[in-house]
Amino acid sequence: MKARAFEYAKATSLQDAFDAFARASGDCCYLAGGQSLIPSLSLRLQAPSLLIDISGIGDMRGVGIVDGMLRIGALTRHAEMLTSPEIARHAPLLRLAAPHVAHPAIRNKGTIGGTIALADPAAEFPAVVLALDAELEIAGPGGRRRTKADGFFKGLYETGLEPGEILTAILVRPFDKRDRCAFDELARRRGDYAIVGAGVQGRFHAEQVEALRIAFLSVGPAPVRARNAESAVRGRTLSPAVIADAQATLHLDLDPAEDAQTSRATRLHLARVLLGRLLGKLAREARNEGGRA
Amino acid sequence: MSGRVPVSMSVDGRTVDALVEPRTSLGDFLRNDLGLTGTHLGCEMGVCGACLVLLDGQAIHSCLMYAVQANGRAVETVEGLTERRAIADIQKAFHERNALQCGFCTPGMLVTAYELLSHGGAPSRAEIRDALSGNYCRCTGYEAIVDAVDQTAKERQKQAGCPQDGRAAAPGGTKDNAA
Structure with missing residues (x-):
């Protein structure tokens, strides 16, 4: 659990960091907070010969x-x-x-x-x-x-x-008074990697969705937008039927991986559950406050 | 092979000048070079929380930081907190409530509790559990640890003359109310 030996350079400016990168011919890593990089060096998943500490760059x-x-x-x-x-x-x-x-x-x-x-x-x-x-x-x-x-x-x-x-x-783009957002994730324990998580933000006209973006984490190799679900709610009021329409499209956008704890089908199911909760929250907020907008 | 590099930092209020290998973690530096073995290294990958210390007043994992990165910074260990009696009441509550068995996780628990309680107010049990979620204890089942932190929070409130449910300080502050 100890990193391989490396050299350390503290960059005082971006140019300083780029110069150090060029000198190391790329056999280096930039170090900011280090909360993911340092464990990976300790586990020797990576072994650069130089760490360039960029945490002091005021810019x-x-x-x-x-x-x-x-x-x-x-x-x-x-x-x-x-x-x-x-x-x-x-x-x-x-x-x-x-x-x-x-x-x-x-x-x-x-x-x-x-x-x-x-x-x-x-x-x-x-x-x-x-x-x-x-x-x-x-x-x-x-x-x-x-x-x-x-x-x-x-x-x-x-x-x-x-x-x-x-x-x-x-x-x-700064949050507008017509905007609403929600985030949640399902994890075994607080702070653990999520089985599935999602953030949504959209612009409303009273209770009607003008446009809404939905992004999932932990359901594939990269974070992904649920574009079909976004289309399903565009221009509509978030009624239970509209939310169900959006949930039903998720298999078109998400291709969750299977692991030892969670099957692909379970993960997709949980993604639907989560989306239902998030859109339900936005619907309640829009109903309670949207009438005044 | 990388040579040693000079660092200068404050550790528990004393200036420390040393030569370290860049790959030496702050935790290893505290334990092996300075003999401050109160900081415990468990997983060495930021999961167990036994190695927490304060960096400029904020709790961080000493296994997820190299000693060179602490150059010019102020580090405080569980020894420092103990010495200036900043956590005497938390330690007493841990003792009374039997909030440890083997004690390996305790230094990290104390640092987390110190930071949480330094925000002021009386956190709910849910907030205490949330704050301690990054500290693993394999003996006690956490109940007694949460009790001890809860009890200390309430006693501090009583001493400060605040109502039990009052929020004395702004959230997110890391002011040291013992200094």
């Missing part, structure tokens, strides 16, 4: 509105999702998901950028940024670019990040 910190978008620095810690007033106001789905992310001590150290760049299929925030239709700000030796969360998660631990690139921030 990647802070949460605030920039040019009309909520910019969440990639180094923002999971615990801050629970305490930041900007997150609570402008991206409440992140706040709802945060208590499900591991345990308090992990949340004190783990970063949102780290979990998105790693793209563990059981992680909460990758699915949440899909549901939020977020944009990802990425810096590389060649400059900066922005990409949609849609299309970023390509497969098991596989993302649209090119070698040497660093995810620097997550950009979210």
Whole structure:
């Protein structure tokens, strides 16, 4: 349970990190919160010769509105999702998901950028940024670019990040008073990897859904949107029959894996149960408050 | 082969200067280099919670951080908390309620309880269980541990003259109310 020997470099700027990456000819890893990377080094699943610590880069910190978008620095810690007033106001789905992310001590150290760049299929925030239709700000030796969360998660631990690139921030359209969101997951124990989890966020006109995004975690090699279910509720009121329609489409979008604990059929069933609960919550909220909108 | 690198950090209020291999975890550094064996290393992969210490006042796994990363930071161990009597009441409640058997998990439990109670207010039993969800105990079944934390929270409230259900401090704060 001890990592292979490596060298350590603390980057003070993005350029500093890119220079270190170039010198190591790619035989290196960027280290942010380390809450997934360090166990994988301890288990010797990875053995880079250099760790480039990017946790001190000021450019990647802070949460605030920039040019009309909520910019969440990639180094923002999971615990801050629970305490930041900007997150609570402008991206409440992140706040709802945060208590499900591991345990308090992990949340004190783990970063949102780290979990998105790693793209563990059981992680909460990758699915949440899909549901939020977020944009990802990425810096590389060649400059900066922005990409949609849609299309970023390509497969098991596989993302649209090119070698040497660093995810620097997550950009979210601020939550509007017409928006509603919900997050939940089913896990054996608090903090365990979810058997299935999902985040939903949508815009309502009174009780009617204008558009709604549904993203699942733990049901495949990457977080995935349930596009058929999204279509099933678009333009409709979330009645029990409409929710049942949405649930019935899930097999078209989700291809859950089978493991020793949970069969494919069980996981799909639980995904339907979870979607029913989440849409039911939005329906109740819309009914109770939507009349006033 | 990687050489040793210099680090300087505060450990339990004392400045420590040392040379460490980059791959040395903070937990191994505390135990093997500084002899602070109150911090226990169990799983060494961030699951069991026995190795928790405070980094700049926040509970973190000392197995999920390299000692080099603590350069310039303040680390406090269960020994430090004990020395300045910041957890004396929690320890007393653990003792009275028999909230440990083998004691391996206890340092981590105490660090979690310290952080939870430093947020102020009296957490519900559900909140205590949630906070302790990352600390594994294989002996007690947790009931007595939750009791001990619950009892300490209520006693602290009584001493502070707050109503039992009152929320004294803002949530999320990590202010050390013993300092």
